[in-house]
Each structure stands twice: as structure tokens, then as C-alpha cells.
Amino acid sequence: MSLLSIQNVSKSFTQDQQYLNVLKNIDIDIQQGEFISIVGSSGCGKSTLLRLIAGLDLDYDGEILLNQAPIKGPDLKRGLIFQEHRLLPWLSVTENIGLALAETPLSTREKSKLIQQHIDMVGLKGFEQAYPHQLSGGMAQRVAIARGLVNKPDILLLDEPFGALDAITRSTLQKELQHIWEREKITMILITHDIEEAVFLGDRVIVMSARPGQIHQIIDVNVKHPRHKEDQTLFHIRNQALANLHH
Ligand SMILES: Nc1ncnc2c1ncn2[C@@H]1O[C@H](COP(=O)(O)OP(=O)(O)O)[C@@H](O)[C@H]1O
Numbered sequence: 001m002s003l004l005s006i007q008n009v010s011k012s013f014t015q016d017q018q019y020l021n022v023l024k025n026i027d028i029d030i031q032q033g034e035f036i037s038i039v040g041s042s043g044c045g046k047s048t049l050l051r052l053i054a055g056l057d058l059d060y061d062g063e064i065l066l067n068q069a070p071i072k073g074p075d076l077k078r079g080l081i082f083q084e085h086r087l088l089p090w091l092s093v094t095e096n097i098g099l100a101l102a103e104t105p106l107s108t109r110e111k112s113k114l115i116q117q118h119i120d121m122v123g124l125k126g127f128e129q130a131y132p133h134q135l136s137g138g139m140a141q142r143v144a145i146a147r148g149l150v151n152k153p154d155i156l157l158l159d160e161p162f163g164a165l166d167a168i169t170r171s172t173l174q175k176e177l178q179h180i181w182e183r184e185k186i187t188m189i190l191i192t193h194d195i196e197e198a199v200f201l202g203d204r205v206i207v208m209s210a211r212p213g214q215i216h217q218i219i220d221v222n223v224k225h226p227r228h229k230e231d232q233t234l235f236h237i238r239n240q241a242l243a244n245l246h247h
């Protein structure tokens with residue numbers, strides 16, 4: 001039984017009387033605890049697919065089932081992280097993370113404890129009272145990760161979360177995300193246009209092609225975690241994926 005089952009999903013937009021077929025016949029089954037990477041060129045429909053999984057858009061053909069039940073709308077059980085951190089500038093780190101808990105029935109004390117745990121998890125101890133403008137891009141993205149995880153979601157959806165960061169920060173955060181995933185055993189779906197990132201993190205890499213967005217290839221990455229950047233098998237898989245894409 002899969003946690004998330006995407007069955008024959010197609011999606012189109014009509015804009016200015018133009019019909020645009022964005023996703024076509026997408027089939028993916030995702031198991032509890034899996035790390036799935038989705039790669040594809042800009043405009044191939046990756047964010048559209050993630051929005052459907054998040055329940056932000058219910059207008060599509062096919063079925064998306066979470067634990068056998070259709071997704072009916074957004075839910076705290078699915079955390080979302082975007083390329084931009086989307087923190088509120090007038091709130092501190094603690095308050096920004098706390099916003100994600102606003103709808104929960106937890107006591108103030110329970111909330112504080114959860115917030116502190118997640119600040120520690122992303123390595124921001126000491127920055128509890130800092131404001132977004134006092135943080136680097138990488139630190140702000142760590143806050144966004146903490147905010148995405150603080151509700152203990154079943155699935156974390158990440159839409160190019162490291163796309164705006166410099167190469168060194170990106171590499172550090174990739175390794176940390178891997179550790180968090182291993183420790184928390186959360187199912188993660190990561191969208192990226194970086195094949196190396198997709199292969200480094202993913203148990204499976206779903207390669208999409210564009211116009212309409214379709215699954216071009218699914219690559220199994222049979223390398224156990226924790227993985228290392230220098231791993232030769234990962235290097236080989238990445239090169240094969242690149243060669244395949246350029247065909
Ligand atoms: N709300 C919308 N209305 C019309 N077209 C849209 C809308 N959202 C996305 N699109 C179009 O769908 C295609 C896929 O977009 P998107 O999913 O954002 O791609 P990606 O995330 O892979 O870069 C693009 O051509 C985009 O212009």
C-alpha cells in the first residue's frame with residue numbers, strides 16, 4: 001500500500017483563450033518514508049504537480065490519493081517549502097515558526113517546546129529572537145524548513161528549496177536535509193532542476209519532460225544513506241541521467 005498514489009493525472013490551464021496542457025498522464029506511487037526527487041526543465045509542470053499534491057488546486061483529471069483517500073484541500077499534514085523563504089519580516093524566528101502552529105490545539109508551552117526543538121534541529125540555536133533581515137539566505141531557508149516540519153507532517157513538499165542559495169550553502173543544506181529525513185522518517189518530495197541534488201538525495205529520481213509535462217524516466221538510486229557527495233555510484237548515476245536527458 002502506498003502512502004501517496006498519483007494516478008493518471010493530467011492538468012491543463014486556459015488563459016486568454018489559449019489551452020495549455022501542462023501535465024499529462026502522471027503516474028507515481030510513493031511509499032511511506034521514501035525520498036522522491038523530481039527533476040525537469042523550467043516550465044515542465046513541476047510546481048503545478050506539487051500544488052496538486054498540496055491540495056492547493058483541485059481542478060485536474062485523474063486521482064491523487066493519500067492513504068487511499070482523495071486529497072480535498074491543503075492540510076497541516078503536508079508541509080510546504082518554497083525557493084523563497086516566505087518569512088514575515090516583522091516576526092522573529094520563533095514567531096515565524098510559531099505561525100505554523102496557530103491552528104493547532106496545543107498549549108503555549110507545548111508550542112514553545114516544539115518550536116525550540118525545531119530551531120535546534122536546523123542548527124539555529126541562539127537565533128530565536130532574530131528577525132529575517134538579520135539572517136543570511138541559508139539561515140532564512142533553515143527557518144522555513146523548521147516551519148515546514150514543526151507540525152510533524154507526513155509529507156514534506158519542497159519546491160526548489162535551495163535554488164536561490166550559493167553552491168556551498170546549498171551543499172551544506174542538502175546534507176542536513178538528508179540527516180533530518182533519516183532521523184524524522186518523513187516522506188519527502190523534492191523538486192529541483194539540479195540533477196546532482198536530485199540523485200544525492202532521492203531514493204528515486206523522476207525525470208520529467210516538457211510540453212506537456214510527462215514522466216520521461218524513473219531512476220532508482222540504490223545507494224544507502226547517509227550518502228557522501230564523493231560517492232562514485234552517485235557520480236555515475238548522475239552522468240547517465242545527464243547523458244539520457246541530452247539525447
Ligand atoms: N495559474 C496558471 N495559469 C496559466 N498557466 C499556468 C498557471 N500556472 C502555471 N502555468 C503554466 O504551466 C506551465 C508549468 O508551470 P510550472 O508548473 O510552474 O513549471 P515548473 O515549476 O516546472 O517550472 C508553464 O507553462 C506555466 O506558464
Ligand SMILES: [Mg+2]
Pocket residue numbers: 046047048159
Ligand atoms: Mg516551479
